[in-house]
Amino acid sequence: MKENRILNSIILVCIIGFFLAGCAGVGSTKIIMNQEKYAPSFRAGDYSYMRGKKVVFSSFSNQAQNTKAWSYYSADNKYMYEGTATLESYYSYCFKKAFRHIGVSVVDYQYDDRYRDDRHYYRHGYWWGAPGPGNYRAPKGVPEFQFILTSLTDQEFKFKVLLFRNGETKLDKSFTVTMPPAGTEKITDLERRSYRLVDLAFTAIMKDKDFRRVF
Structure with a gap:
C-alpha cells in the first residue's frame, strides 16, 4: 500500500511537470524578431583590433531546452520572442552582420580535391562538434566559428x-550574458531589446581574452 502511494505521488508530480511545461508560453504576447531589421548598435571602433580578419561559419545550433525552434520566452513567460527564421538561422544572420560591422570578412569554405572522399561528401558544418573529413575546407589559417545555444x-x-x-x-568556451528586466510593455521597445541581446552576446565574445588570443 505504501509503495502504491509513493508510485502515485511520483506519477502525479510527473503529470504536473508535463502540464506546466505544456503551458509555458500559452497566452504569451508575441514579439517578432526580424534578422533583416537587426543592426549592430555597438561602436565598431571599439573592436578595431578585429578589422581585416576573416572567419568561416562552421555551424550555429540550438541545444537550449527552454526554447522552441523559432522562439524563446521572457523569464516570466509573459512574452514570446519569435524569429522570422529558426533561432540558429537568426543568430547566424545577425552575427554575420555584427562581424562585418567590425570589419571582419565572413568567407566560405573552399573546395579542395585533395580531400575528396565520396563516403563523407558534405558541403560544410561539423554537426558532431569538430572538424572532420570532406571536400570543403576553410582557407588556410582562417578560423572556423561554431556557436551553440544552451x-x-x-x-x-x-x-x-x-x-x-x-x-x-x-x-571551446561557455559564456553567460545577462540583461535586467525589461521594465516596459511596449512591443517596439521589447523588439529592440531582443536585438540588443544579440549585441550583448556578440560583444562578450569579442572582448574575451581567450577568444582574441586564438582568433
Whole structure:
C-alpha cells in the first residue's frame, strides 16, 4: 500500500511537470524578431583590433531546452520572442552582420580535391562538434566559428563558442550574458531589446581574452 502511494505521488508530480511545461508560453504576447531589421548598435571602433580578419561559419545550433525552434520566452513567460527564421538561422544572420560591422570578412569554405572522399561528401558544418573529413575546407589559417545555444530567456543567454583553425580546436568556451528586466510593455521597445541581446552576446565574445588570443 505504501509503495502504491509513493508510485502515485511520483506519477502525479510527473503529470504536473508535463502540464506546466505544456503551458509555458500559452497566452504569451508575441514579439517578432526580424534578422533583416537587426543592426549592430555597438561602436565598431571599439573592436578595431578585429578589422581585416576573416572567419568561416562552421555551424550555429540550438541545444537550449527552454526554447522552441523559432522562439524563446521572457523569464516570466509573459512574452514570446519569435524569429522570422529558426533561432540558429537568426543568430547566424545577425552575427554575420555584427562581424562585418567590425570589419571582419565572413568567407566560405573552399573546395579542395585533395580531400575528396565520396563516403563523407558534405558541403560544410561539423554537426558532431569538430572538424572532420570532406571536400570543403576553410582557407588556410582562417578560423572556423561554431556557436551553440544552451539556454535562452530575455534576461539570460547561455551559449558555447568553439573555434577551429587548420583542423585543430583552439577554443571551446561557455559564456553567460545577462540583461535586467525589461521594465516596459511596449512591443517596439521589447523588439529592440531582443536585438540588443544579440549585441550583448556578440560583444562578450569579442572582448574575451581567450577568444582574441586564438582568433
